[in-house]
Amino acid sequence: MARDSEATRVRILDAAEAEFAAYGIAGSRVDRIAETALANKALIYKYFGTKDELFDAVFAHRVLAFVDEVEFDATDLPAYAGRSFDLYERFPTTLRLTTWYQLERPDGKLPAIVASNDAKLAKIEEAQRAGKLTTAYSPLELLTEVRALAMSWHLHTPELALVRRPSRSRCREIVVESVRRLVDQD
């Protein structure tokens, strides 16, 4: 077998992403990641450090890449909500990782996320000053509601998920439409 440390790193990252998405940080097992990655456990420690640092690497590598993949347009928040919805549909793993992060890293202050939030809030404020967005809500208020609506279909408890969901396009339509209602002030 040809030796390729970069390929091994990638296999470990992929296996770790699946493991962390499924079980969270506390519930994940380094041995299981090694097994899935067809790599020796010691290599995980050699390449990534501790389990917590491996999670950080996974989160940075996968999730942060997607933060900027969804274009943020403060003058068209309904479309932004729709794109967010699309992302949650296409990469359910990413959303799970984010949720684990929220729960298990309550003191997290990833600079990239902070910067992304600040940029969004600034863009909203700018759009408001330009008269292109309602001033009925503050930037934080708008971002909060838009985010909640965008992920509404992915917040279902297991029990509510038993009820048959509308089609994907219908769900998307509802998300976009409800954000439109929010920003189209009288």
Add this chain to the structure above:
Amino acid sequence: MARDSEATRVRILDAAEAEFAAYGIAGSRVDRIAETALANKALIYKYFGTKDELFDAVFAHRVLAFVDEVEFDATDLPAYAGRSFDLYERFPTTLRLTTWYQLERPDGKLPAIVASNDAKLAKIEEAQRAGKLTTAYSPLELLTEVRALAMSWHLHTPELALVRRPSRSRCREIVVESVRRLVDQD
């Protein structure tokens, strides 16, 4: 010290709720729960069974409290959203427990929750038939969006939580108002 098994059960339940809310099922430590509850670990196993069963007890307790305390009125969903918001404010552990449950118990089918959902969906349908609620959305669609809006302020990532939130009453107002916008169809 007077012996009172019921008081001990309550102390264990309270300590377990705090522990599970903070660390989830996999991350919680039975020893820590015992310490917080000022109770012996063996009593936890005697009264509640395994760690997983203790989580079930805690979760059922919280969920039932929610169902009991938050009256569901399909003809006034904005008010329902407001009451839900109030409960999340009063018992911040509720949403965290629910999220852990979603992540760590993806196959959960708690009868109390299923029944509560069914009842809500039926009431919405009834209100729609009586012409007291918009038929622009199906019952599941309405419940989904209303729930998301009600918990919008409690879904912040650690990074977004760094931004100073509006006053509690303002947040509540936004929740109620945005649900009103949703159900007040043209």
Add this chain to the structure above:
DNA sequence: CTGAAATAACCAACTCGTTAGTTACATAGG
């Protein structure tokens, strides 16, 4: 009442499988 037996509440200390993290060694390939 009384006091001994029965029962309920409680606990310190244990077992034993699991798990994060390490080490000492092996092999590929330039």
Add this chain to the structure above:
DNA sequence: CCTATGTAACTAACGAGTTGGTTATTTCAG
């Protein structure tokens, strides 16, 4: 033969669940 890559086997600690008791409270016969 030298370095990067890889590994089996290890350790030390942790953590869920158990055991074999002790202490308090209740019961009930005399």
